[in-house]
Amino acid sequence: MKETNLLIFIPGIALFITLLLALFLIIAKTKHKISNRLFALFLTLIGIDIGGVFIDFIGENPSNLGMLNNSITFLQLPVFYLYVLSVCYSDFSLKLKHLFHIIPFLVVNLILLPNYYLVDTVSKISFFENNLNGVELKFNYTLLHIQIVAYMIAIFMILKKTKKLYLENNAGSSINSYNWLLQFTIALTIFYCIALFKNIFKLSDYTNISEWIKIGLFLFEILIICWYLFKALNNPNVFRNVNSRLKPVADIVSERQKSNHFDKVENNYEETLLLLNEYMKTEKPYLNPSITIQYISDEIQIPVRDLSLLINHKLGQHFFDFINAYRIENAMRILKDPEKSKMNILEILYEVGFNSKSSFNTAFKKHTGITPTSYRNQF
Structure with missing residues (x-):
C-alpha cells in the first residue's frame, strides 16, 4: 500500500x-x-x-x-x-x-x-x-x-x-x-x-x-x-552564440597548410600582431562585454580567419582568454590605484568589460593566481 x-x-x-x-x-x-x-x-x-x-x-x-x-x-x-x-x-x-x-x-x-x-x-x-x-x-x-x-x-x-x-x-x-x-x-x-x-x-x-x-x-x-x-x-533569455558554419582553428590550420595562403599569414605575423596590440591599447574594444573576433576583424580590416589564426594558433590562447587578459590588466591598474580605492569589485568588473562576478573572479585568479580582493590588499 x-x-x-x-x-x-x-x-x-x-x-x-x-x-x-x-x-x-x-x-x-x-x-x-x-x-x-x-x-x-x-x-x-x-x-x-x-x-x-x-x-x-x-x-x-x-x-x-x-x-x-x-x-x-x-x-x-x-x-x-x-x-x-x-x-x-x-x-x-x-x-x-x-x-x-x-x-x-x-x-x-x-x-x-x-x-x-x-x-x-x-x-x-x-x-x-x-x-x-x-x-x-x-x-x-x-x-x-x-x-x-x-x-x-x-x-x-x-x-x-x-x-x-x-x-x-x-x-x-x-x-x-x-x-x-x-x-x-x-x-x-x-x-x-x-x-x-x-x-x-x-x-x-x-x-x-x-x-x-x-x-x-x-x-x-x-x-x-x-x-x-x-x-x-x-536566465529567462535563452542564449545562442555560435554560427554553425564556423570552423575550429585546428581545421583552418589544416586547410591553410595545404595552400600557399598559410605561408602568407606566417610572413605577416609580426606586422599583424603589432597592429592588433596597438588597436587593443588605443581603442580598448575589450570594454565591450559582448566583443567578438568578427567585430575586431571588421575594425582593423584583417580577415577573421587570419585574425583567428594569429590569436588562437600563433599566440597559443583562445580569443576568450586573449580579451580577458586585457580586461584583467585594466582591473589590476584600477585595484592598485589609490584614487579609485572606493570602487568596489562589482563596479570594477563592469568597468573593465565583465558582466558577472563569477567569470571575473575566475579570469582574475587564472591570470594572477590570487583573487581580486587579495590583490588589492597588497597595496
Whole structure:
C-alpha cells in the first residue's frame, strides 16, 4: 500500500512541476522562441511518460494507450538533441530533415502493430506474460539503449565543439551558460543510465526492484527539473552564440597548410600582431562585454580567419582568454590605484568589460593566481 501511494504521489508532483515549467517556457518573452519551445516539448514528452503511471492505475489490463505512452521515450532525446542544437547555434532552424529523428519511434510502433496493437485484450496479456521471450520487446529495449547512448555521445560532441568555437570567437559571459547546459546534460545522462539499469530488472524476475528504482527516478526527475526551473527563472533569455558554419582553428590550420595562403599569414605575423596590440591599447574594444573576433576583424580590416589564426594558433590562447587578459590588466591598474580605492569589485568588473562576478573572479585568479580582493590588499 505504501509503495502504491508513493507511485501515485511522487509522479503526481513530478508531472505538475514538469508541465508548469513547460508552460513557463512557452509563454516566456524571449527572442529565441525555438529553443524554449523545443525544451517545452521535451518536458511535455517527459510529462507524458510520467503519466504512464496513472494509465497503469486506471486500468488493470494492458492497453494500446499504455504501450504508445511507453514508446514516447523514443522521442525524448531526439527533441533534446534538437534543443541543444538550437541553443548552441545562432543560425539553427527546424527543417524537414529533422523528421529523420522520429524514425525509431515509428519503427518500434510498427513492430508492435501485428502482435499487440491489433490483437484483443487476452492476447495483449499473453504478450506481456511472455515478455522475457518476446522478440518485439527485446528489440525495442535494445534499440532504446542504443538510441540513448548514440544521442548522448552526439550531444556531448556538439557541446565540446561549440564551447571551443565560442572560446575562439567570443569573449562574453555566455560561457557560463554552456557550462550550465553541460551540467544539465550530465544530470540527464545519469538519469537515463539509471533508467537503463531499471529496465534490466523490469525484464527479470525482480520486478519489485524495478518499481523502487522507478520511485527514485521520479525523485531525481523532480530535483533536476526544479534545478532547471531555478536557472530558467534567473536566465529567462535563452542564449545562442555560435554560427554553425564556423570552423575550429585546428581545421583552418589544416586547410591553410595545404595552400600557399598559410605561408602568407606566417610572413605577416609580426606586422599583424603589432597592429592588433596597438588597436587593443588605443581603442580598448575589450570594454565591450559582448566583443567578438568578427567585430575586431571588421575594425582593423584583417580577415577573421587570419585574425583567428594569429590569436588562437600563433599566440597559443583562445580569443576568450586573449580579451580577458586585457580586461584583467585594466582591473589590476584600477585595484592598485589609490584614487579609485572606493570602487568596489562589482563596479570594477563592469568597468573593465565583465558582466558577472563569477567569470571575473575566475579570469582574475587564472591570470594572477590570487583573487581580486587579495590583490588589492597588497597595496
